[in-house]
Amino acid sequence: MTAISFGDALNRTLHDCMAADDSIIIAGEDIAGGAGIEDSDVELGGVFGVTRGLAARFGTGRVLDTPITESAFVGMGLGAAATGLRPVIEVMFCDFFGVCFDQLINQAAKMRFLSNDRIQLPLVIRTTMGAGDGSGAMHSQSLHALVASVPGLRVVCPATPADAAGLLKTSIASPDPVIFMEHKGLYGLTGPLREDEDGHIVPIPLGKGRYVRRGTDLTLVATGAMVQEAEKAADILAVRGMRCEIIDPRTISPLDMEILIESVAGTGRLLVVDEGAAFAGFADAVVSKISQKAFAFLKSAPVSLTPPHTPVPYGRALEAAYLPSHEKIVECALRHFSK
Amino acid sequence: MTAISFGDALNRTLHDCMAADDSIIIAGEDIAGGAGIEDSDVELGGVFGVTRGLAARFGTGRVLDTPITESAFVGMGLGAAATGLRPVIEVMFCDFFGVCFDQLINQAAKMRFLSNDRIQLPLVIRTTMGAGDGSGAMHSQSLHALVASVPGLRVVCPATPADAAGLLKTSIASPDPVIFMEHKGLYGLTGPLREDEDGHIVPIPLGKGRYVRRGTDLTLVATGAMVQEAEKAADILAVRGMRCEIIDPRTISPLDMEILIESVAGTGRLLVVDEGAAFAGFADAVVSKISQKAFAFLKSAPVSLTPPHTPVPYGRALEAAYLPSHEKIVECALRHFSK
Amino acid sequence: MDIEILGKYLFKAAFIRSFEQRLAQFSQKGLVPGLLHLCLGAEVFEVILCSKLDSSCDQVTGSHRSHGLALAMETDPVSVAAEILGLEAGLSAGIGGTQHLLAPESGFLSSNGIVGGQVPMAAGAALSAKVRGTGGIAVTVFGDGAFNQGAISETMNLAAVLSLPVLFIVENNGLGQSTAAGYATAGSVIQRVRSLGIAAERVDSNDIEAVDTVTDTMTAWVRNNGSPAVIEALVPRLGGHYHGENEAYLGDQKVPDPLHTLETKALNSGLAEDQIQDILSRARQDADSAVEQAAKLYPAGESLMAKWSAKLHWNSGVGLLQAGGTDT
Amino acid sequence: MDIEILGKYLFKAAFIRSFEQRLAQFSQKGLVPGLLHLCLGAEVFEVILCSKLDSSCDQVTGSHRSHGLALAMETDPVSVAAEILGLEAGLSAGIGGTQHLLAPESGFLSSNGIVGGQVPMAAGAALSAKVRGTGGIAVTVFGDGAFNQGAISETMNLAAVLSLPVLFIVENNGLGQSTAAGYATAGSVIQRVRSLGIAAERVDSNDIEAVDTVTDTMTAWVRNNGSPAVIEALVPRLGGHYHGENEAYLGDQKVPDPLHTLETKALNSGLAEDQIQDILSRARQDADSAVEQAAKLYPAGESLMAKWSAKLHWNSGVGLLQAGGTDT
Ligand SMILES: Cc1ncc(C[n+]2csc(CCOP(=O)(O)OP(=O)(O)O)c2C)c(N)n1
Ligand SMILES: Cc1ncc(C[n+]2csc(CCOP(=O)(O)OP(=O)(O)O)c2C)c(N)n1
């Protein structure tokens, strides 16, 4: 068990996977950095440093800096995936999915289906998500459910270094296109890495959630950066006598319904906290699925806690008012579930 | 009360609105038709004929045929809306939102907010949705909830000629960007048009649902082409002794929660049938909101009936297996609600 | 030109023509689920183009109007026809349909329902060929209308910048649906692509000799230099945008049919009249029988959708590597 | 050139420089929520460009790097600074921030967080001017990196085809984030836009006279002809991509600073040394005091978000015309 940051865990995984498999290539903007600048020999390694050292190690034949043309290079990724490579494409922020959305929802998502499974599409789109750093309305969105609502795309939202590494490894091996969403606020988070006896990263299956903590009174569902808020809230609620069970589904699609139902069966109460859409987002999806599948267990109305249905604001006070937080979780839990 | 087709109702509304307000312009592909063809004097009026006669009447200064560049002309629409015009832009199929999604989710959706209301954005994006005509995976999607999940966009899904006309009129007058989704399968549907004593189309407010029929045993929620399926199903279920109440919310955002809660308060049972996403779609949104807001009224688990979580298939038998239908509604209602 | 080769071109082009005409008849009888975008007029160019390719390492992507390309790449015609008819023996068991023909096994990676959607993926096929050192190239075919789509200009730039072996084919038939290319396109195709520093040639599909040379030169250039090139092919659109469309917007343009031109060329090059007739009638018979055979097959139905529903289900790991984990 | 005009240019450009430097200091103190993309090096060009515009009918849209443009269009500097600081007196009460400055009232329609996102909307502003007959034009400013984005090539084509009065400005600073323009861009900007049949000029921002002439000619051309034009402006990027960035990837490039060039030019044209110093120090004082004043204002908070939450709520008709209906 090594303690490592979330960002370094991803970097380590990319290094390991690329070393093990020649067919893995990566492409994106500034992922090596300094392309075409004469005296430049210092790698940028992506704006968050996740791709550091890859170009130096594997060469610019496999680590491609691209022009700022997401449609072209995401499409290139899927075309390469359909013809024998395993591309890992970086789209700097998921907000930029807007400029390449056709390549995601119509091309990547549908190709395996349209080929009736004659084509496998081992494509990973790495991207960032989430607010909290004053990046404003077009660099802070949480579009995990939006992409998960598109049949054919798999969506991963890790919350810890170990999950980031293990899930990235599995995503790269997946024959389905995977949208791999890294919350910007987590890059600095440190934690242990799970390795096997040979020092290999232990892969984590897609579709398998995780009990962050066990509890009996309320099921808190959270992903990405919200997991930490849920943990802090649970600490506070524990003092108030409410023992929360926290579930991190880790992947949005496939979604681990078993763990969700199991938990709600135990607690009878559901609070989903999410940074995504207030309408038809991840929170609505979970509340709906649980209401349908575990209705009999519910002791009271399920509750979702999301940002308001507005774009992400910029100013610090505004952003704080916008984002779910442990304080808001506590307040929400007490208001809805304290009798 | 004139009987008129859904398509003609839209055409009539565009004529009326453009005649009444010089600032309304329309743009899109082939909406006049024959642009640049020398001997062409026959207007195509759009691939579904909805814009027929507009170019002849209002001139190509206000009715603009565009190249096949959705990002450019949707963006042009929003820029024009921000600076004094009221553009009605046609995107031929909502599946093509992929190629102009940035202009929808980042630009149009966020502009009023980012300006803190100094800019109004009276932009209507007319588009088609829905399967059932063998158009295949990229001309048949139902992305109403996907766009409704984006804060700042309003989404309208009319199911009758009267609603199409009344809602289009209101949409054009709206200071918010509206995605106006016309189900391809409805263009031929005829019905009365609601006009006032002066022969003007009666506008229908956004956010106001409609009781399609009253009933006591089960609330069926449906929009667009699914309303007809719900009606047929209700007829059959009536024979089996189940009296369905059918609600057509008509607009996805804003969503008329009052009518939904009122209905569920009466019936205690909810079945949402929808042609959109099986995960984080309209059905999940309604089920979630009702489970949260009307839990106490629910006598049994709410249910959603959607297509499977796959792209839309092409072959007739496949497409029939994919789409919700009145038979499937009946089966689903009996399975879940017959005790 | 070698008359044997001319004969082959003629056979294939005539086959495609007959194949589509036969399907159009089926469409009129209501037996085709979707709208048919026929390639009437483009067959000869496409056949000659594809004759320069090697389906073992090259990949072609095409637009909504790609029946001919799939066939020119030697995709099994019964499977193509069955796919267009939405039947079980189709390439994808009828899941994809007329606008979504996928046959990477014969070098036809994909056609596409989104104008321009097929173009970026060609850069990917080219990248694969380059990284894996297969010697292959990618060819992507699209229309004059598509030419203005951002995804295409982006991909041309990307292919140039990354030196990817992609041959871009602009099939300029003068129309995008009902809109004239001259109206929709600023500047000229050739100038625009040359301004990217990409090698480009324009060819009239009625000039058989030129088509043969240009496709040969340009495929070789891309293959040998590992960098992109463009061909603008002037092809007529001999029918409506789709079969059965109300073509009222079209004036009466008269354009020579490259298939007739090829016939004449073959005749002038020494192929006997009866040989030609024989080729044409064989082509027609083969095409008819392929379509007829396809039409006899079963439609795919519920079980296939059930399979896919399970596979892609939001709560299913099927089809995904569940490395060391249980299937949820 | 008229020394009075040179003096004005100098004042404004120096004001923008000081304004941004002051904000950079605030950023270092942790008082700016987001990353600051400073326009260091582009001020002179932007000031001269905007001096040719009429804010009563023209509209400018800009990229992520648009503080200078907003100020050059005479947007109130306190409001701009407060917006960048995320405070209540900001243009949008701090909702938008550094990358989202919207001031249509002063002819600056919008800046943008999406590379290229601001360009199509300029076509719309131009269309409005055309349809409403205001005599206005739209100007849209973006970088060399953005130039490859599909939305931009699409918009150039659209503006040409529909004859829209849009002036496209490619601010070529040789870099898109850490990537050289020469690496990312096939062909040359000028050739590429001229191939669309669009009038285009290239100008070095250190050639003050040329900047003055080219911006004057091109804005007039667009206004008079009602059709698009392009200026490629060579501007240096005197700092990192954003303030505080690790610029290790940059070699040591030495480029002349147009602000110094303008100073020299003013001197050579007859403006006295002390007049120049006076201009520069006034500019610095004004800028400092604008930023300082802004920084004293309140942050907006919960009540504003509550207002917007109600307004845009998925279950709210607020902000929508509820024609004849009840508000649900
Ligand atoms: C993004 C997108 N926009 C619009 C359409 C509708 N559409 C299908 S084909 C077509 C015309 C295409 O013209 P062109 O590229 O010249 O090809 P051609 O049909 O002439 O072969 C249009 C507008 C589409 N399928 N995708
Ligand atoms: C669609 C999109 N892709 C990527 C980015 C991230 N990004 C912001 S600025 C920038 C570089 C832009 O370069 P250029 O257009 O030359 O403008 P400059 O920063 O040099 O002024 C990039 C890659 C973005 N904001 N939007």
Ligand SMILES: [Mg+2]
């Ligand atoms: Mg064409």
Ligand SMILES: [Mg+2]
């Ligand atoms: Mg730049």
